[in-house]
Amino acid sequence: MFTVTLRSCRFFRWSWSHGKRHVSGGPLREKLRAIPFEQHVKAADKVFEDYHGKGFFATRVSNTGPPEETFLPFWVVSARVHTTVLQAQVGFRRMTSVYNPRTKKSEPHFETEWAWVPGKLRFTRDYSPLSYPELQVYASHKYRRGLVNKIRSNTCLQRATEFSASLLDRPSYTALDASYQHVSRNIDPFTIYPSTALRLAHSKIHDIEEQIIDEYLRNTYKADETRFLKLDVQVEGVQVSPVYYPAYIYTINYLGRHLRTFVNGSDLSVGGLKIYNWNRVALTSAVGMATLMTATGGIGWGGLSGSFWVGIVLPTTLFSLLTMYYPIISLRVRDAMRQYEIRSQAQDKPMWDSDWIGAFNAFEQEQRYRAWRSEQQQQRRAGSRYTASDTGSGQDPKGYYRTLGVDRSASTADIQSAFRGLAMKNHPDRYSDPDEKKKATAKFQEISAAYGVLRNPKKRKQYDSSG
Numbered sequence: 001m002f003t004v005t006l007r008s009c010r011f012f013r014w015s016w017s018h019g020k021r022h023v024s025g026g027p028l029r030e031k032l033r034a035i036p037f038e039q040h041v042k043a044a045d046k047v048f049e050d051y052h053g054k055g056f057f058a059t060r061v062s063n064t065g066p067p068e069e070t071f072l073p074f075w076v077v078s079a080r081v082h083t084t085v086l087q088a089q090v091g092f093r094r095m096t097s098v099y100n101p102r103t104k105k106s107e108p109h110f111e112t113e114w115a116w117v118p119g120k121l122r123f124t125r126d127y128s129p130l131s132y133p134e135l136q137v138y139a140s141h142k143y144r145r146g147l148v149n150k151i152r153s154n155t156c157l158q159r160a161t162e163f164s165a166s167l168l169d170r171p172s173y174t175a176l177d178a179s180y181q182h183v184s185r186n187i188d189p190f191t192i193y194p195s196t197a198l199r200l201a202h203s204k205i206h207d208i209e210e211q212i213i214d215e216y217l218r219n220t221y222k223a224d225e226t227r228f229l230k231l232d233v234q235v236e237g238v239q240v241s242p243v244y245y246p247a248y249i250y251t252i253n254y255l256g257r258h259l260r261t262f263v264n265g266s267d268l269s270v271g272g273l274k275i276y277n278w279n280r281v282a283l284t285s286a287v288g289m290a291t292l293m294t295a296t297g298g299i300g301w302g303g304l305s306g307s308f309w310v311g312i313v314l315p316t317t318l319f320s321l322l323t324m325y326y327p328i329i330s331l332r333v334r335d336a337m338r339q340y341e342i343r344s345q346a347q348d349k350p351m352w353d354s355d356w357i358g359a360f361n362a363f364e365q366e367q368r369y370r371a372w373r374s375e376q377q378q379q380r381r382a383g384s385r386y387t388a389s390d391t392g393s394g395q396d397p398k399g400y401y402r403t404l405g406v407d408r409s410a411s412t413a414d415i416q417s418a419f420r421g422l423a424m425k426n427h428p429d430r431y432s433d434p435d436e437k438k439k440a441t442a443k444f445q446e447i448s449a450a451y452g453v454l455r456n457p458k459k460r461k462q463y464d465s466s467g
Helices: 042-053 144-151 194-220 278-296 305-346 362-380 400-404 412-426 434-454 457-466
Strands: 014-019 020-024 068-100 104-118 121-125 135-138 186-187 225-254 257-264 268-273
Touching: 014 257, 042 225, 042 257, 042 268, 068 194, 104 186, 121 194, 135 144, 135 194, 144 257, 144 362, 194 225, 257 305, 257 362, 278 305, 305 412, 400 412, 412 434, 434 457
Parallel strands: 068 186
Antiparallel strands: 014 020, 068 104, 068 121, 068 135, 068 225, 225 257, 257 268
């Protein structure tokens, strides 16, 4: 087993500015979380081969040797979003008859009737990286963002754990050849500021809100389309957290450039540029164009020779060249986008730690979110469960302290410790009997609801004062 000492996870980078040395670095070590490598390297090899080898137009890539094993940095963003629809129009398509003076007949014609949405609609949503992969932002410029984004996963993010040196140890793989044995796991350092990730996340949130509200308006008003949609999106309770994804990285040498394929080391999701077989594309194009020329009688000029060269040879050549050089063209476009991102980051604040940056515990966050949803549904069904007489200082109106078995003077650490012990003891997955699982689920929801309030200083203060 290979052992690597993780001396510092802060990843300081030294630079010179105005003749003075200053330090800029990544997130604090105690806030880092990482998803462990859980898949065998040969399983990743199989995924890589299938990704590039399946399909008629795919080109099977020859063995590239063992992949790199790297932890890729991501900022994951959580927030509560309040959206107000300032204006919007909904459209209804109607078929009408319109007189055509050229044909002197009334002809069917589709036109859209537009109506303004009355009033201002308001929505509140909780955004979690577990529910919205778009809020997981690749935090480095080393690789191209669009390709790395394909390995983001809601499922494996729940398995994030404290980032320790032991995660850099890997199996010896003695049953494999020597090239697989002498591989060290690497770390791609954080080079994108959390403020940059937050800016990118804001843009994604706005896009998601537009899509959700567009669909809401069309469904609510039975409309066919919308326009002039103007939103006011306010974000609060922001938390930006650093998480490392495990990745097997394969490199393909193609026309003098390196094409990389990324395989998630936890759930084997995959992303990367594909290479297509230009010979098969040329053959398909030639057969298709020849059939078209035969069916239509050619291109209309030049006779048989014109139809052959312009109708068959020219498009076949163009399709073949485009297929051959598509990966290179795509890389150039992505490189230009990456350079634009780097220039844009110069305008962001180089702050690595502040009040809204913290460690991300995916398990606890997911359970709190589910408990909150469950509580909201119960309140909608039964109405408010508590009256003014139930609340007041010095009381435990909803029994949150009693549920966790802690005193009102308990520290946040005590509350967290109590929750983890009760959560492990009452987790539904520990029970196979349906009745016991049902009871455990109800108990687990009570524990999670209590923890969701008492772990948050502001919510706890409000609960203590007013219930």
